[in-house]
Amino acid sequence: MKLITSEADIVSLIENDSDMMRALRIARDLDLPDWWIGAGFLRNRVWDTMAGVTGEAATDVDLVYFDKDNTAAEIDWVYDERLKQLDPQNDWEVRNQARMHYKNDLDPYVSTEDGIAHWTETATAIGVKLEDEEVRLLFCYGTDDLLGMIARPTPHFQGVKLKVFTDRMAKKNWQQRWPMIRIEK
Secondary structure, eight states, X not given: OOOOOSHHHHHHHHHTOHHHHHHHHHHHHXXXXXXXXXXXXXXXXXXXXXXXXXXXXXXXXXXXXXXXTOOOHHHHHHHHHHHHHHOTTSEEEEEETTTGGGGGTOOOOSSHHHHHHTXXXXXXXXXXXXXTTEEEEEEBTBSHHHHTTEEOBOGGGSGGXXXXXXXXXXXXXXXXXXXXXXXXX
16 A cells, blocks of 8 residues: 655656556557547556555556547447557547547537546546646546545536436445545535
């Protein structure tokens, strides 16, 4: 178990993880517009480290980007297949945030960051990317919930959409993997 208390700790964790750096370099080399790798790729690594969870690292890689001129789902599927050939150890999922608003019946997003901000939990609404060899982080709702191991709905999943959050928490069963996680509504 290792305490992670700052963005600098997170950057160090990433830079010292050869698998994460490899995935980030592969994503960077695709040269997609406004790209980030988000969600569990970063959250799970931080929470596993903080909880002392060892074993096989998560291989789920959510690569998101924003291209309002090319929103056909088939384009993403081509990237999915290309990345699975380049990097078969990871389960890549590429999604253009310019079209993903339909999934939760929301207004169109204006950027990748806007799309990520509309993900279900605050600790999941995060991203990481490489610019040249520098790790950049994105925290749509700050770092408190990520570093505090708190699963809380983003503002978009409170109120009438809270059931989406509660159903997701039941399905994911994160408390089994991370017993100290707190689920707050």
